[in-house]
Amino acid sequence: MAARGYFNISDSRGTDSNRDSKHVKLIPISAILVVILAITTRIIYGVRVCPVLPVGDAGELATAAYTSGIAHSPGYPLFTMLGRIFSHLPFASPSTAYPDGIFDVAFRMNMMSLWIGVITVLVVYFIIARAMKNPFAAFLGAFLFATGTTFLSQCLIGEVYTLHALITALIIYVLVLINEKPTSWRLLLVALLFGLGLSHHTSVLAMLLPVAVFLFLALSAKKIKLTKGIIWGMLFFFVVGLLPNLYLPSASAKDPFLDWGNPENIGNFFKVATRSEYRGIKESIKFSDESLRMGGLAKAYNGWLNNAYGKWFLIFGYIGLLIALIKGKRFGLMLGLCYLFITVPYFFYFRKISQPELFYLEVYYIPAHLVFAIFIGYMFSWMLEDVPRIIKQTGTRFLFAVLIFAVLLVMALGFYNSHGGRFTMRDHNLGSRYAFDVLCSIPESSILITDGDEQFLFWYLQQVANVRRDVVVLESDALTKTNSWWWDSMKREYPDLSVPDTFVAGDRIQPNMFVEKLMVANPYRKIYFSFLPVFKPVTYDLEIMPDGVIFAYGKKSDLHTMPCLNSALFNMFYAAKLDFTTDNLDPYEKEILSKYVAAYYNYGVFYQNTERHNLALEMFTRSFLLDPAFAPETGQFPTAGILARLHLNEKNYIGACDVLEKLINSGNTDSVWYHMYAVSLIHLERYDDARHVILDALERDENNQFLQHMIQFLSRPSNEIKQSLEDLEEMPSENIPSENIPQDDS
Numbered sequence: 136m137a138a139r140g141y142f143n144i145s146d147s148r149g150t151d152s153n154r155d156s157k158h159v160k161l162i163p164i165s166a167i168l169v170v171i172l173a174i175t176t177r178i179i180y181g182v183r184v185c186p187v188l189p190v191g192d193a194g195e196l197a198t199a200a201y202t203s204g205i206a207h208s209p210g211y212p213l214f215t216m217l218g219r220i221f222s223h224l225p226f227a228s229p230s231t232a233y234p235d236g237i238f239d240v241a242f243r244m245n246m247m248s249l250w251i252g253v254i255t256v257l258v259v260y261f262i263i264a265r266a267m268k269n270p271f272a273a274f275l276g277a278f279l280f281a282t283g284t285t286f287l288s289q290c291l292i293g294e295v296y297t298l299h300a301l302i303t304a305l306i307i308y309v310l311v312l313i314n315e316k317p318t319s320w321r322l323l324l325v326a327l328l329f330g331l332g333l334s335h336h337t338s339v340l341a342m343l344l345p346v347a348v349f350l351f352l353a354l355s356a357k358k359i360k361l362t363k364g365i366i367w368g369m370l371f372f373f374v375v376g377l378l379p380n381l382y383l384p385s386a387s388a389k390d391p392f393l394d395w396g397n398p399e400n401i402g403n404f405f406k407v408a409t410r411s412e413y414r415g416i417k418e419s420i421k422f423s424d425e426s427l428r429m430g431g432l433a434k435a436y437n438g439w440l441n442n443a444y445g446k447w448f449l450i451f452g453y454i455g456l457l458i459a460l461i462k463g464k465r466f467g468l469m470l471g472l473c474y475l476f477i478t479v480p481y482f483f484y485f486r487k488i489s490q491p492e493l494f495y496l497e498v499y500y501i502p503a504h505l506v507f508a509i510f511i512g513y514m515f516s517w518m519l520e521d522v523p524r525i526i527k528q529t530g531t532r533f534l535f536a537v538l539i540f541a542v543l544l545v546m547a548l549g550f551y552n553s554h555g556g557r558f559t560m561r562d563h564n565l566g567s568r569y570a571f572d573v574l575c576s577i578p579e580s581s582i583l584i585t586d587g588d589e590q591f592l593f594w595y596l597q598q599v600a601n602v603r604r605d606v607v608v609l610e611s612d613a614l615t616k617t618n619s620w621w622w623d624s625m626k627r628e629y630p631d632l633s634v635p636d637t638f639v640a641g642d643r644i645q646p647n648m649f650v651e652k653l654m655v656a657n658p659y660r661k662i663y664f665s666f667l668p669v670f671k672p673v674t675y676d677l678e679i680m681p682d683g684v685i686f687a688y689g690k691k692s693d694l695h696t697m698p699c700l701n702s703a704l705f706n707m708f709y710a711a712k713l714d715f716t717t718d719n720l721d722p723y724e725k726e727i728l729s730k731y732v733a734a735y736y737n738y739g740v741f742y743q744n745t746e747r748h749n750l751a752l753e754m755f756t757r758s759f760l761l762d763p764a765f766a767p768e769t770g771q772f773p774t775a776g777i778l779a780r781l782h783l784n785e786k787n788y789i790g791a792c793d794v795l796e797k798l799i800n801s802g803n804t805d806s807v808w809y810h811m812y813a814v815s816l817i818h819l820e821r822y823d824d825a826r827h828v829i830l831d832a833l834e835r836d837e838n839n840q841f842l843q844h845m846i847q848f849l850s851r852p853s854n855e856i857k858q859s860l861e862d863l864e865e866m867p868s869e870n871i872p873s874e875n876i877p878q879d880d881s
Contacts (some may be wrong), residue, residue: 164268183559186230188241189292190723195590204393208410212382213335221247244293251297252290256281260306263512276512282555283443291560302332303502326369330376345472352465396619425489429482443551455514501565565715574603576707601752662688683708684730732762764801793816
């Protein structure tokens with residue numbers, strides 16, 4: 136197994152029968168490994184793919200694909216056209232939590248990413264196998280790339296980054312072929328792929344200089360000169376690759392609902408294609424004390440890489456980088472330059488960014504993860520071929536190589552099981568649940584003002600699933616920009632919607648004034664916010680009040696006459712299914728989860744203050760289940776503390792123990808929780824467990840006199856502890872806030 140010829144799956148040099156027989160034997164080995172890799176990857180992705188609509192850009196991308204619209208800059212025309220095909224294929228979402236057909240299109244888009252991801256993994260396999268003549272190293276390297284959490288996460292949702300990875304992989308694979316033998320068709324294919332890459336995501340330009348250097352070295356080594364015909368041919372194929380961009384003005388001319396940037400004229404087209412909108416946003420970010428700078432971004436990237444590949448394979452990859460530079464010659468140099476150019480420029484470009492905004496950059500580095508997997512393949516190839524050569528006997532050398540492969544395979548499977556194996560999007564339906572319940576319960580013809588990417592969830596349900604299109608969904612950042620494409624789409628969709636003038640006495644109107652004018656101009660439409668706005672209403676008799684997981688806006692008299700506790704939104708919220716996961720949530724999902732957690736807490740407080748304890752218990756329980764550590768503000772009584780007290784009042788000591796244990800495990804180690812936990816355990820006559828609880832508390836706060844008194848109390852005989860339990864029964868007051876809670880006129 137250690138002989139290089141054993142791995143030669145692509146080199147056809149030589150005509151002797153021995154070499155030919157080896158080549159014939161090797162084809163089944165590579166084919167078997169490819170089939171195993173394809174099936175394994177498909178199964179891994181298939182059991183984890185999101186069955187509904189995930190939070191983020193997926194809703195917008197699915198809407199653009201299904202309705203032939205235009206997504207955010209750069210418009211993603213290639214992805215949209217592929218999505219158009221996939222979104223109309225006849226297969227359905229496996230989810231049974233919603234009406235039939237609601238999330239079929241979203242699931243089809245997720246499956247498109249899945250299949251693109253599987254193909255990308257296979258291309259990575261062929262890159263390593265062909266470059267290193269080692270299918271076993273290729274299998275291991277491709278498997279690690281397939282199961283790395285960053286790439287894996289994008290193969291489970293309808294996002295653009297798997298297609299970007301596929302184009303990157305195809306470019307590198309064609310370069311492997313050129314490294315073997317430059318031909319005119321291979322050069323033309325590289326140009327075509329660069330055009331397609333540029334029509335999808337402009338970051339493909341980061342590979343341009345490394346590829347140009349490689350082509351110069353490869354052609355020079357073979358003493359091949361580029362003729363005018365080849366140069367013009369490459370230019371032609373590059374332009375052909377750019378042709379998907381024609382979709383943008385063509386689709387925009389039909390005025391779809393989603394017409395981002397309205398690129399039907401040359402000026403708007405170049406603004407969309409070159410992402411000028413986002414360049415402006417990026418340039419508006421100023422340096423601050425929170426800016427990560429290049430060092431912080433480099434550290435974050437290394438953390439992502441470590442999460443994707445683990446400590447040992449991270450080391451293998453960097454050693455493989457050195458091996459590639461030494462043994463890979465011009466191809467290895469090209470890979471090294473590509474890795475440099477698709478990582479370091481981002482460290483500089485996003486150096487002003489702060490920690491809270493960091494999460495969305497991780498997927499930008501998927502091409503770097505792909506190249507790093509090739510470096511790991513170089514390391515594996517060296518371990519499987521060169522290391523066994525220390526043994527002279529051929530048979531023993533083969534067995535040693537088999538042993539090395541087995542150890543590496545076990546390491547790869549072990550790392551996957553401990554990291555990638557735990558990542559799934561199968562139960563990530565928080566965004567779908569939230570958007571569906573809100574839209575289905577909000578009053579007819581309402582106006583819902585959203586924030587951030589939430590609008591994409593509502594757009595999908597309205598434009599694709601045809602759910603509650605009577606509701607006007609507006610976005611807070613674009614609210615007063617009434618001369619934008621966004622408002623043009625709103626006016627086409629809702630011709631009866633009256634839009635206020637955004638200029639008053641030469642000054643741009645403020646959002647609070649705009650919303651008030653919007654309410655006056657549309658008296659038959661109730662206004663809601665999906666978030667608690669930072670501004671206050673201008674007029675004194677206007678109010679913003681919690682209503683379910685969103686907020687009602689209007690006159691105080693109207694809101695109190697029709698209390699939010701009796702609204703359709705509250706009834707939806709009260710009966711909402713908690714059928715979504717709270718594990719491995721991204722920041723977008725955490726924002727939505729926090730709406731449920733805080734709303735249940737607020738309603739629990741209301742019921743507690745009005746002495747409806749059973750309802751309070753249910754509300755606090757829901758809040759606690761979603762976030763055991765939640766407290767409305769730092770230093771205030773957490774939900775779990777109130778819930779534990781309610782359980783103790785009802786003498787439900789088992790319930791109190793369960794709540795307090797989770798609260799302490801969440802990191803809240805205030806002595807009062809240990810006290811309540813110990814008291815609950817004493818009621819259950821679990822005296823030894825109570826002693827352990829207080830001893831654990833003393834390890835964290837050894838000078839706490841209250842805890843010291845508790846341990847002395849627990850040192851008594853069991854019968855004395857039970858008789859004297861009333862001495863420990865006094866509990867702290869709940870310190871329940873009374874502001875911003877629902878109102879009730881009953």
